Amino acid sequence: MIIDTQNKFVGIDKPVLESCAVYPAGIGERAFRAMEKISLLRTAAREKGVPVFYTSGLPAKDKRYDSFAKKLNPPRGITLPPEADAICSVVAPEKEDLIIYKH
Numbered sequence: 001m002i003i004d005t006q007n008k009f010v011g012i013d014k015p016v017l018e019s020c021a022v023y024p025a026g027i028g029e030r031a032f033r034a035m036e037k038i039s040l041l042r043t044a045a046r047e048k049g050v051p052v053f054y055t056s057g058l059p060a061k062d063k064r065y066d067s068f069a070k071k072l073n074p075p076r077g078i079t080l081p082p083e084a085d086a087i088c089s090v091v092a093p094e095k096e097d098l099i100i101y102k103h
Contacts, residue, residue, distance in 0.1 A: 001053045002038060005091050008084040010035060024078060035090040042091060054099045056087060 011019030011026020019028030042052055086092075093099055 001055065002042065002087075002091055003055045004057075005035065005038070005054070005088045006056055006084065007086055007088055008080060010088045023080065023084065031088075032090065035088055038091050052093070052097045054087060054093050054097060056099055056101055057085065058101050058103065 007026070008023045009025055009027065010031040011023045011028040013029050013032040016026075016028040016030070019026040019031075045052055087099075
């Protein structure tokens with residue numbers, strides 16, 4: 001199970017302060033090093049026939065049903081990029097994977 005690897009939490013592959021300028025909750029380069037390791041584990045799981053599951057928050061358009069939506073709003077003056085809710089491309093799901101959206 002791959003948990004909460006959305007861009008808004010992973011950030012960009014830069015030092016944490018640079019990442020936070022784009023994604024205030026983004027960890028940055030250290031998260032990207034973790035994504036690389038997660039990707040290796042995911043590949044090993046697939047090779048063994050183990051299903052891969054992801055958890056993610058609801059996409060932005062569905063946040064009216066998300067009890068944590070108010071907590072996740074960016075600080076005033078910061079607009080998150082449109083891909084903020086997407087799962088980081090380094091560990092992006094494939095068509096056979098299941099994404100479990102948290103409410």
